[in-house]
Amino acid sequence: MEKPLSREVSNKHKVRSAEVGTDILKALAELSPSTSLSNLAEHVQMPASKVHRYLQALIASGFAQQDQVTNHYALGREALMVGLAALASMDVLKVAAVPLAELRDALNESCFLAVWANKGATVVQLQQASRAVTLVTKVGSVLPLLSSATGLTFAAYLPEAETRQLREHELQADCNHPLADSTRYQQHLQQVREQGLHAVHGMLMPGVDALSAPVFDAYGRVAAVLTVVGSARVFDADEAGMAAERVRQTAEAISWRMGYVKS
Template identity: 90%
Template sequence: MEKLQNREISGKQKVRSAEVGTDILKALAELSPATSLSNLAEHVQMPASKVHRYLQALIASGFAQQDQVTNHYSLGREALMVGLAALASMDVLKVAAVPLAELRDALNETCFLAIWANKGATVVQLQQAVRAVTLVTQVGSVLPLLSSATGLTFAAYLPEVETAELREYELQADSNHPLADTAKYQQHLQQVRQQGLHAVHGLLMPGVDALSAPVFDAYGRVAAVLTVVGPGTVFDADEAGMAAERLKQTAEAISWRMGYTRP
């Protein structure tokens, strides 16, 4: 009985030790690129002597390193390898699947996820509204750059070189487009970035409104755009409305899961 109790105590100590070790690793990441022992100890609210002991173990395993000139600590090569492996496993389609369905359930409007492909904004995931009349949006659909909330959201966050050719192509077909003027176009994209989302009212399809928000990856690049569409008669696509707030929260949650940290 005594041996069993000792094993349980030992097991709990090992778990606690692992938790402390991961707390210190997280702190090294948060205080990157490097930090002093005193700053690290203050950050994790532990005695410097205790933090130092854990650091020595982390250095021995390659998860931390110490600069011999400054004596500051930083993440080691093994931590880098783990981080890279985690990034490689972050597939936006997998990460967004459940939040997309939950957004549809919360709003009862058609919701979809689009990525930027060779032909532009392409729908890759779709959750249709549960009602008698649904909107015709299909997986594989390519949305216009200048006449959809999804396309304009991509345009706001992608490097201009990636969207310039498509914009020129669309303007050849409609030279009178409201965003044909370059200055107005750039001003419009700046407004999208300031608001963190974009709304259109009947722009692509008469009577159909849409709200879009960007999803970012760990490097701060736009990985996808999350969009809600619905009939203008029942769907409140106001950028200050409840649906817009829920959309932004969902996009931010997916971005966080992708490893993105807001500046």
């Protein structure tokens, strides 16, 4: 009969083996599309002989593969299937919920998340600040493309074909809009992309400023826009300020959780 201590040692060994295998899989992903045994061993800081043993087990289970010409190793089909399943389960609303609340607490300003829907930038999640502030939006609100930080951030990262009709519609109602000129509009969007966020001061509602930053998915597409709004009297919406940096960091953290890797 096996002694309890022996079973405990065996279980610990299995856990450690699983951890090593996971580390090697992560390394294969980081060194993709493929890598040599020596580079892989150096990356995980393990002896090549040990890495080789684990690779053989991963190959047998379909989680790794070896090129017969170069002898380099790469992730296998089963790893791809796991990755695709993980991506399919990534819901930006769930991923952003906690970071959005933490951002609200850090800045004590109202924060919301918007996604691009058939009518434009639509608010889908809202964290209200504890202090009283007149909000310009609520869950379900559709924000303008040209007159909101959220809308212009979407415009900066979405394909132009997706926003062209809405822009034309808004310009029909306000042909004197500051961004009516196409050249100026494109320059404005380029500036948003260079800064990684956008600020507006009293554009949508007098006395209310906003900061917006994009959230990307694993394919590098804009999945949502994170926005903070507050009274111009107390909220520093300067694009070089502390609040702007915190908004950038939060959007980047959500993007990372969504599988986005910044190039």
